[in-house]
Amino acid sequence: MKYNGTIYRPPIEANTFLLPITEGCTHNSCTFCNMYQGIPFRMLPLSEVEDYLTETKQSYGRYCERIQRVYLVGADPFALSARNLLESLLLLGHSLMKT
Numbered sequence: 109m110k111y112n113g114t115i116y117r118p119p120i121e122a123n124t125f126l127l128p129i130t131e132g133c134t135h136n137s138c139t140f141c142n143m144y145q146g147i148p149f150r151m152l153p154l155s156e157v158e159d160y161l162t163e164t165k166q167s168y169g170r171y172c173e174r175i176q177r178v179y180l181v182g183a184d185p186f187a188l189s190a191r192n193l194l195e196s197l198l199l200l201g202h203s204l205m206k207t
């Protein structure tokens with residue numbers, strides 16, 4: 109998966125796993141923010157989320173078992189329907205949290 113956007117990670121969240129499920133921002137008009145300028149909003153298809161999780165598992169292997177916290181990223185993950193969010197979370201659980 110090739111993520112198209114800016115990743116914001118506060119230092120205190122250095123060990124948090126970031127799972128992109130959207131790109132861009134649905135609003136993208138706040139005058140103080142340029143994080144997603146030029147990046148159209150899109151919801152990532154479940155297949156891309158799955159590819160990202162597979163690549164993560166292949167790269168980090170057993171370290172995935174240590175994941176304590178996950179952030180869903182892209183500016184607006186809650187633009188997804190409850191069903192799509194649930195599908196992404198179930199995929200996450202099956203892909204990384206179990207070995």
Ligand code: SF4
Binds near residue numbers: 134135136137141143
């Ligand atoms: S990411 Fe947040 S702050 Fe930036 S334009 Fe979108 S709603 Fe505004």
